[in-house]
Amino acid sequence: AQTVTQSQPEMSVQEAETVTLSCTYDTSESDYYLFWYKQPPSRQMILVIRQEAYKQQNATENRFSVNFQKAAKSFSLKISDSQLGDAAMYFCAYRRRQGGSEKLVFGKGTKLTVNP
Amino acid sequence: NAGVMQNPRHLVRRRGQEARLRCSPVKGHSHVYWYRQLPEEGLKFMVYLQKENIIDESGMPKERFSAEFPKEGPSILRIQQVVRGDSAAYFCASSPTNTDTQYFGPGTRLTVL
Numbered sequence: 001a002q003t004v005t006q007s008q009p010e011m012s013v014q015e016a017e018t019v020t021l022s023c024t025y026d027t028s029e030s031d032y033y034l035f036w037y038k039q040p041p042s043r044q045m046i047l048v049i050r051q052e053a054y055k056q057q058n059a060t061e062n063r064f065s066v067n068f069q070k071a072a073k074s075f076s077l078k079i080s081d082s083q084l085g086d087a088a089m090y091f092c093a094y095r096r097r098q099g100g101s102e103k104l105v106f107g108k109g110t111k112l113t114v115n116p
Numbered sequence: 117n118a119g120v121m122q123n124p125r126h127l128v129r130r131r132g133q134e135a136r137l138r139c140s141p142v143k144g145h146s147h148v149y150w151y152r153q154l155p156e157e158g159l160k161f162m163v164y165l166q167k168e169n170i171i172d173e174s175g176m177p178k179e180r181f182s183a184e185f186p187k188e189g190p191s192i193l194r195i196q197q198v199v200r201g202d203s204a205a206y207f208c209a210s211s212p213t214n215t216d217t218q219y220f221g222p223g224t225r226l227t228v229l
Contacts, residue, residue, distance in 0.1 A: 004158075044220070103172065104149070
């Protein structure tokens with residue numbers, strides 16, 4: 001069974017600084033997706049970024065980028081120029097690409113605090 | 117374009133009552149997923165449905181829980197005879213195909229007294 005591990009229960013960053021959130025996963029599959037979702041206090045789950053395992057290029061969305069290391073099964077999220085609105089729980093998630101049930105497997109999350 | 121809609125947003129039930137949670141996927145999305153989030157935890161998969169079919173219910177408790185996604189109308193997650201341990205946030209997500217990104221609704225927070 002696939003597992004996702006987020007080893008940092010909490011992180012903090014100063015406004016305008018850069019922070020990196022860690023995520024590792026375990027799978028025997030070779031083709032899959034990885035995601036970062038943000039959950040602000042409103043509890044809404046918001047997609048931040050998505051990475052396809054067959055793509056070597058790291059995904060980027062504005063101030064958010066990932067460092068995808070397939071051999072190491074590592075998928076970290078870098079937030080540049082942190083803003084107060086980035087404060088939230090961040091969840092890393094894995095999904096198999098094919099096979100019938102494309103359920104998401106989530107880590108336990110990292111709570112990010114942004115200090116003014 | 118309306119996103120995934122869930123209602124009610126908050127639901128309070130007493131032990132032994134039934135809870136019905138509704139999810140309307142994004143228009144055109146035929147794949148629906150239900151997840152449960154316990155306090156201080158990540159989301160855990162419960163069930164995956166397509167129209168009129170349950171594809172994977174491996175994450176759903178065998179007793180008291182059921183789900184459906186009829187040809188017309190929203191998907192329903194039904195919990196019979198609720199217990200305090202059912203208190204959680206229940207999220208629905210939808211996608212147009214089974215290989216696309218899942219988009220989440222705002223969740224229903226169930227409190228069992």
